[in-house]
Amino acid sequence: MRLKTTILAFLLLITSGPVLWAQQQRFPMPEFESGYQYPDAKLPGSGSLAMEYFDVGILVLLLAVTSWLAIKKRSRKWILLLMTGALLYFGFWRQGCICPIGAVQNVALGFSDPTYAVSWFIIALFLLPLLFSLAFGRVFCGTACPLGAIQDIVVVRPVRVPVWVRKSLGMFPFVYLALAVLFATTGTDFIICRYDPFIGIFRMGAEFHLIVIGIGFLLVGMFVARPYCRFFCPYGALLKTTSIFSKNHLSITPSQCIDCKLCKDSCPFDAIDHPTDPKVIGKMKDKTKHFLLYAALIPLLIVVGGWAMSSAHIFLARANPDVYLAHLLVRDPSVMEDLDNLDVQTFLGSDRTVDELVNDATAIQATFRSGAWFTGAFIGLVAGLFLVSQFVIRRRDDYQPNRGDCFSCGRCFKYCPVQK
């Protein structure tokens, strides 16, 4: 007992004088007489680069084959098969990370932080689906995306979502995208990954609330088909924009539409545009004034959006851990005595001073102020374009897939009686 106390006292003595001992081990390795050799601590590597090449290769292959299946071969069966394969591989085998949806944030952070080097294959993951979308429509959503696939296979009894609900909720992906880019460029958080509803299902384990949200999405998805894709997915916002202007796109009929209306209700995602009602066209003639009015409103919406988001920058910046800690310490210095607060205690134990922290936090807040302006302006622009689009009417004589909303799933093929 005496001996132990002495040793402990000695230990305390040497721990209190670390400067003296800094370049030397407290207890040098003993010279063993028994010929003891210490074990070789081999650590497993990080996996070879080949896996990354393989993933990009698989993605290109999937996108190319899906484009062919959707536009030339017109086979729902094969699309479904590919989709299941992609779900098993990218979802359950590769466990969902990293995917093109989250890659948006990596690319955004790469632009704002020059020290953050984005891997080439993340950039490839980000660009490839968009390029394919410009050429062939949203073929990525059709098969390659595991989040889309898991929702696609649970669609059992899709209900029609009213147009106004569909269109207004369809704006949210743009808001989500703008916020994700804001939080990523400020180095605060990757919100898309953090709130990915299906990652917990792919990994068979996650925080409780994420599992609940994921299962909730799947349950809702039985009736409102692909709810995440249509009303949340921020990458979907980009794919939608590119797909609208795509060079080629899947068509419901293999040759000429005979206007038989058989495919009318075949799309669970309400992505089939019906022929334009002549009455509506007549009415639209007087809507030119509205169109001009709302078009003139766009700059105003941009400014209002920018101003509104920018004035919320302090609230938004609180998501940043440094800003949060600075607020906590400045508002309520008594928190420093709270020994259970790990963040505060670790900060006090580090060599950063409160002043340094406050300076850093102020700088981050300033970037939030300007960043939030752009975010708000973008949201304003999207809202403006949405309003204007209500007064644009396109003359259509037949049933066509809506290029922005169609996921190239191929469900409508079998409803068309026309042979090639």
Add this chain to the structure above:
Amino acid sequence: MERKKTKNRREFIRSSMRFGMVLALGGVGGLAFRNAAAGKSVWQIDPFKCTWCGRCATHCVLNPSAVKCVHAYEMCGYCDLCGGYLKVGHSDRSTAAENQLCPTAAINRKFIEEPYYEYVINEDLCIGCGKCAEGCTAFGNGSMFLQIKHDICVDCNECSIARVCPSDAIKRINGPDPYLMKGDFSEPA
């Protein structure tokens, strides 16, 4: 005739927008590729920044955590009185459960020769709580420390431990050399 014109106009708008988007994507891609990293990068803990707060054990998306204790044997003092193995206030210097600091008894203590003992981490039991690393650094050489094991880590796009790490010790590092080992005692510059 008039319809054909409309079609042409629509097609013109569409193709010019498409052209613009290809240019935009090319620009974004080109700029991004200029600063791109060739290899892959992985998450890792800087053992000199780590403060053994215990969140590695609780905040990893995996259960048990992909963070494990790593033992640099060349730094170990092979002490009988091991700060990483024995609880503060232990009653006896033995392998009895009540004397062990590790909550899952993941450290094997083996006698080598008087008065030296070898300590080996049993990774299957280790939960990455860092209690041993804290004890070893406080009382010994700091040869036990936490690292993310890449055979277990699923390489999330955003590491959920990094987000809550109070000492900001988890960063992405280059893939080919994916561990930050405490090889020699001095802190790297």
